[in-house]
Amino acid sequence: MATVNFAPSTPSATSYKVDADRLVELGVFKLTTTLYSGNNTENLYVKSAAFTNDGTLSLTNVSDLAIYRDDAKVSTKTTVDGRNVTFLLDDQIKYTLSTANYTIKGKITAAERINDGLQFRLKNVSNVQVLEQSTNFRATMAGSSLTLGSYTINGADVKFNQPLGTLTKSIVPGTLGAVFYTGTITALARVNLDNLAVIAQTSVSGLNDIVRTFYLKVGNSVLSAAAPTGTTGLITFEGTVTIE
Numbered sequence: 001m002a003t004v005n006f007a008p009s010t011p012s013a014t015s016y017k018v019d020a021d022r023l024v025e026l027g028v029f030k031l032t033t034t035l036y037s038g039n040n041t042e043n044l045y046v047k048s049a050a051f052t053n054d055g056t057l058s059l060t061n062v063s064d065l066a067i068y069r070d071d072a073k074v075s076t077k078t079t080v081d082g083r084n085v086t087f088l089l090d091d092q093i094k095y096t097l098s099t100a101n102y103t104i105k106g107k108i109t110a111a112e113r114i115n116d117g118l119q120f121r122l123k124n125v126s127n128v129q130v131l132e133q134s135t136n137f138r139a140t141m142a143g144s145s146l147t148l149g150s151y152t153i154n155g156a157d158v159k160f161n162q163p164l165g166t167l168t169k170s171i172v173p174g175t176l177g178a179v180f181y182t183g184t185i186t187a188l189a190r191v192n193l194d195n196l197a198v199i200a201q202t203s204v205s206g207l208n209d210i211v212r213t214f215y216l217k218v219g220n221s222v223l224s225a226a227a228p229t230g231t232t233g234l235i236t237f238e239g240t241v242t243i244e
Contacts, residue, residue: 002044004130005032006122006143009101015152018191020109023064027051027104027120027148031130033093033139043133044093046074050086050127051104055117057153059085062118065106074102085120092133108153110190116153122146158187158243185218187243194240196223201232219243 009028016024035042049067053059059080067075067087074091093100104120122128125146130139162183171178181198196216200207208227216223216237223237 001137002042002130002132002139003034004044004128004139004141005034006030006125006128006141006146007032008145008148011149011151014150015154016108017154018108018111020063020107023105023107025103026062026065026106026118026151028102029148030099030101031093031128032099033097035095041095043095044139045131045133046089046091046093046100047129047131048086048088049129050084050122051120051148052123053083053085053118054121054147055119055150056113057108057116057118058112059083061108061110061112061116062106063109065104068103068105069100093130104148111153112192114154117150118153119150120148158185158191158193160185180214185243190242190244192240192242193218195236195238196241197234197236199232200228200235203231206230207233 007030009030011028012025016022031046033044059065059082065078065080065085065087066073067089069091075087075089077088079086079088087104091100122143123146125141125143128141130141131137132139160183162181169178169180180200185193196218198216200214202210204210206229208229211227214225214227214235214237216225218241221239221241223239223241225235225237227233228235
């Protein structure tokens, strides 16, 4: 019976930005085969591989997950279940080849936090299934290092466009719905922004003596914050807004 050794390979990259159109490397590994004498012309077939993601990135934010060999897609089906992903394959390793190199690829569609991470790991070396072609017997799997390389997801490029300098506003007491500040936020892909804040100041009295509540509208989301005391203060709008 053949023996197949599983081993991680060195990643070609370690970090990416969110880009739903770009197919990127998310894990690399190799299978090295050993055929016993008397059975040294036996081709092998890789049938499945099941990994767990130990990183913080949700696999719901990764599309088109698949396994490739020499830039050719060799997995036929991918099933994601929470932090686990199973790939079905029917990839032949010929008896004349001792090592086959594989790459897990996918598209990062979103990130939920700064420096989200992704790192695949085999829970057990038997989670890779390899069969002998002529007998359909399972090859003996071996391997001591079962964790693939770690990748950092930096999120999408976010840009804040705002008026230059300080925006000054004069208002009449009792005015409702006064607009103090405007600007735009753009992102290359969907991203969540938490607890946005601005600095406000007044020269005549404490901010809370002039305004009771400040409101921040971003897209269809509206957040509110009580006015700070003093003539200068940081207004923090607690909550999350999504830029798409």
